Amino acid sequence: MRKKEKVSKVEIRSFSPTVNIIFNIVIALFAISCVLPFIFVVMISLTEEHSLAELGYRFWPKEFSTAAYSYIFAGKMSTKIFRAFGVTIFVTVLGTVVNATMTSLYAYVISRSNFPFRRFFTLFALVTMLFTPGMVATYLIVSNMLYLKDTIWALILPMALGPFNILVMRTFFIKTVPDSIIESARIDGATELRIFTKIVLPLAVPGIATISLFAALGYWNDWFNALLYIQNDNLVPLQYLLMKIQSNLDFLARNAGMGAQIQGGLAALPSESARMAIVVVSTLPIALTYPFFQKYFVGGLTIGGVKE
Amino acid sequence: MKTWKKVLGISALALMTAGLAACGNQKEASKDSEASGDSKTLLMYQVGDKPENYDELMKIANKRIKEKIGVTIDLQYIGWGDWDKKMPTIINSGESYDIAFAYQYVANAQKGAFADLTELSQKYAKDYMDQLPEMYKKGNEVDGKLYAIPVYGNAWAQQVLTFNDQYVKKYNLDISKVDGSYESATEVLKQFHEKEPKIAAFAIGQTFNASSNMDFPLGKDYPFAVRLDADGAPKIINQYEDKEFQNNLKTLHEWYKEGLIPTDAATNTTGFPLEGNTWFMREETQGPMDYGDTILRNAAQQDLTSRPLTNQLKTTSQAQMANFVVSNTSKNKEKAVEFLNLLNTDPELLNGLVYGVEGKAWEKVGDNKLKLLDGYKPNEHMAAWNTGNNMILYTQDTITDEQIKQRDESIENAQTSPILGFNAKTDNFKTQLSSIMNVMNRYKANLNTGSIDPETTIPELISELKKAGWDDAQKDMQKQLDQFVKDNK
Numbered sequence: 001m002r003k004k005e006k007v008s009k010v011e012i013r014s015f016s017p018t019v020n021i022i023f024n025i026v027i028a029l030f031a032i033s034c035v036l037p038f039i040f041v042v043m044i045s046l047t048e049e050h051s052l053a054e055l056g057y058r059f060w061p062k063e064f065s066t067a068a069y070s071y072i073f074a075g076k077m078s079t080k081i082f083r084a085f086g087v088t089i090f091v092t093v094l095g096t097v098v099n100a101t102m103t104s105l106y107a108y109v110i111s112r113s114n115f116p117f118r119r120f121f122t123l124f125a126l127v128t129m130l131f132t133p134g135m136v137a138t139y140l141i142v143s144n145m146l147y148l149k150d151t152i153w154a155l156i157l158p159m160a161l162g163p164f165n166i167l168v169m170r171t172f173f174i175k176t177v178p179d180s181i182i183e184s185a186r187i188d189g190a191t192e193l194r195i196f197t198k199i200v201l202p203l204a205v206p207g208i209a210t211i212s213l214f215a216a217l218g219y220w221n222d223w224f225n226a227l228l229y230i231q232n233d234n235l236v237p238l239q240y241l242l243m244k245i246q247s248n249l250d251f252l253a254r255n256a257g258m259g260a261q262i263q264g265g266l267a268a269l270p271s272e273s274a275r276m277a278i279v280v281v282s283t284l285p286i287a288l289t290y291p292f293f294q295k296y297f298v299g300g301l302t303i304g305g306v307k308e
Numbered sequence: 309m310k311t312w313k314k315v316l317g318i319s320a321l322a323l324m325t326a327g328l329a330a331c332g333n334q335k336e337a338s339k340d341s342e343a344s345g346d347s348k349t350l351l352m353y354q355v356g357d358k359p360e361n362y363d364e365l366m367k368i369a370n371k372r373i374k375e376k377i378g379v380t381i382d383l384q385y386i387g388w389g390d391w392d393k394k395m396p397t398i399i400n401s402g403e404s405y406d407i408a409f410a411y412q413y414v415a416n417a418q419k420g421a422f423a424d425l426t427e428l429s430q431k432y433a434k435d436y437m438d439q440l441p442e443m444y445k446k447g448n449e450v451d452g453k454l455y456a457i458p459v460y461g462n463a464w465a466q467q468v469l470t471f472n473d474q475y476v477k478k479y480n481l482d483i484s485k486v487d488g489s490y491e492s493a494t495e496v497l498k499q500f501h502e503k504e505p506k507i508a509a510f511a512i513g514q515t516f517n518a519s520s521n522m523d524f525p526l527g528k529d530y531p532f533a534v535r536l537d538a539d540g541a542p543k544i545i546n547q548y549e550d551k552e553f554q555n556n557l558k559t560l561h562e563w564y565k566e567g568l569i570p571t572d573a574a575t576n577t578t579g580f581p582l583e584g585n586t587w588f589m590r591e592e593t594q595g596p597m598d599y600g601d602t603i604l605r606n607a608a609q610q611d612l613t614s615r616p617l618t619n620q621l622k623t624t625s626q627a628q629m630a631n632f633v634v635s636n637t638s639k640n641k642e643k644a645v646e647f648l649n650l651l652n653t654d655p656e657l658l659n660g661l662v663y664g665v666e667g668k669a670w671e672k673v674g675d676n677k678l679k680l681l682d683g684y685k686p687n688e689h690m691a692a693w694n695t696g697n698n699m700i701l702y703t704q705d706t707i708t709d710e711q712i713k714q715r716d717e718s719i720e721n722a723q724t725s726p727i728l729g730f731n732a733k734t735d736n737f738k739t740q741l742s743s744i745m746n747v748m749n750r751y752k753a754n755l756n757t758g759s760i761d762p763e764t765t766i767p768e769l770i771s772e773l774k775k776a777g778w779d780d781a782q783k784d785m786q787k788q789l790d791q792f793v794k795d796n797k
Contacts, residue, residue: 248389
């Protein structure tokens with residue numbers, strides 16, 4: 001009897017209640033530290049501007065105001081912001097589709113054991129992960145070789161295929177799609193394309209959802225490609241618009257004593273609460289997509305994260 | 309069914325690739341035709357925010373430019389905040405552009421990124437070069453060559469203490485005694501602080517540098533300075549060892565202790581808006597083209613009065629304030645210089661850019677005067693200081709002939725820095741310089757905002773600087789400077 005008890009204790013792998021509580025508290029603190037700044041941002045965006053100057057930031061504003069949001073949706077910058085919003089959505093949707101398609105095609109091929117060049121193509125992807133060419137080389141390729149400057153493709157193509165996603169997907173294919181299924185489909189007379197679309201892809205939906213989320217986040221938050229390649233006002237994405245406002249403000253603060261002529265040349269910048277409102281508008285949509293990916297996300301990531 | 313789908317898939321893929329390729333080719337093709345055809349387009353990079361009526365301004369300007377020299381300009385704006393990230397990439401990648409607002413003028417000229425304009429400017433921009441005062445040519449020489457067409461703007465600069473008129477009037481304060489030093493402002497600041505203890509009496513933040521009658525060969529952030537009264541043989545010193553400078557810091561520390569400087573000055577990076585009423589006195593830079601406080605008042609949209617703090621001084625950094633360079637990768641160097649000449653000598657072109665559309669934003673009254681109309685908006689024109697020759701700009705009717713005379717006289721009479729045109733090469737003491745910067749980062753904000761006592765801190769700072777290799781850097785620079793003085797005699 002005693003022996004049996006001992007064995008069952010070994011099998012149940014759980015923390016003691018105290019440790020559990022401590023972990024819960026740690027995680028809760030972490031979660032709060034993530035969410036709190038954002039709540040702060042939302043509250044600032046809802047604060048009356050002059051009370052912001054007088055009383056500073058507060059979690060519960062003394063005077064509420066939606067002026068910042070009417071600035072975005074009806075004010076001077078509204079057309080700019082809407083256009084940028086449209087660009088961001090377009091780039092995110094198209095980019096995610098392109099990224100998911102290319103990644104799964106590449107990863108599927110190198111996951112098949114009977115593909116003769118799988119070693120080469122795996123290494124090919126890995127090398128780009130280990131040795132990055134740097135900004136100037138990338139800039140040269142995109143602007144002087146591909147002539148993508150000032151086109152919407154400059155925002156999409158540089159991020160269309162990433163080695164990390166390829167490796168995640170490759171492992172995923174290997175783990176979730178047994179060779180025997182492919183073999184049996186072959187025996188039934190399916191072509192390679194049919195095997196891929198009808199059998200492999202449906203099995204790999206969690207993995208694709210995971211890398212799509214990665215890609216979508218990447219595209220949504222990207223401003224650096226826009227900084228380098230975009231001059232045309234009509235192609236400016238939202239995050240870059242925000243960055244521009246912020247960096248102009250930084251510049252102004254850093255060079256406070258410079259001549260009046262230079263100061264006069266800087267265009268009027270949106271107020272504090274308006275900037276925070278833009279942050280809210282640019283963050284909320286992508287945050288809202290999380291729940292829809294959630295159900296795939298956990299499964300996809302754990303399987304994809306396991307190495308052979 | 310099976311084959312049908314396959315065909316569809318493949319053709320879709322082919323279409324996508326073709327579409328992509330077409331995008332690329334089209335651009336390439338149009339670029340080629342531009343380069344080989346008669347009507348060239350020059351690509352020009354400018355710093356700042358694009359004016360809101362950019363298309364309209366450029367249409368008018370390009371028509372005129374095409375008439376005169378047969379090219380058009382593709383002017384691309386790069387925002388203030390992006391400038392430091394984007395311009396090095398453009399320069400380092402060797403991208404082919406024609407004209408740019410100079411980025412790190414001396415360093416990039418030495419690297420060979422910009423075209424040598426010594427002869428080109430004499431050949432294609434003679435009109436303008438003849439008008440340009442000697443200080444601009446001297447101040448922009450790099451190793452004996454000229455790499456830029458500078459904008460004739462604020463030839464000298466002066467630090468001033470600017471007062472918020474609404475408070476001066478409200479409390480009937482006498483600011484006329486403020487002249488030439490921080491100390492002279494102590495009395496009036498104290499009076500103000502008594503009345504309004506919550507408003508920053510002297511509004512400064514983390515980036516503030518105390519001023520003195522000195523020139524700084526590496527910029528104000530580095531502890532290398534040259535006193536202006538050094539005739540003949542300028543000597544590079546540490547400004548923190550200079551008695552006069554130390555006294556300024558002591559005054560600032562007194563102010564800090566009295567509460568005349570905000571307690572968070574050493575960490576504050578947000579600044580005090582010029583147009584607000586959160587400040588009483590601040591330090592500003594002014595030049596001849598500001599016509600006293602006129603431009604500052606325009607920017608602040610309220611009444612301000614400035615009192616002088618330092619001398620009017622022509623320095624290398626003033627000469628290099630707004631430089632236009634021609635890229636070494638440009639295929640149209642001659643045309644680029646020709647265009648810069650036109651921009652700086654054609655009043656119709658320049659005024660149209662700097663003041664906005666004629667007839668809508670302004671109208672001409674008298675020979676070289678204009679009146680601003682209701683259509684004049686702050687972001688519907690380009691900036692005067694970084695566009696072109698300020699001397700051919702029409703002046704606003706609010707500026708009197710007397711002021712214009714004063715402007716011209718002051719440009720004549722302003723003091724010239726003993727190290728005008730001296731560009732120190734820092735290659736030999738790069739490591740020392742970065743250690744020096746580290747030391748400065750620890751002390752600079754606290755000392756300059758008066759947050760700590762200079763009596764005890766300065767000796768500490770000086771010994772740290774010595775450890776960081778200040779002497780080596782000084783020696784090397786002094787040698788360069790001696791050579792420079794000898795060559796320029």
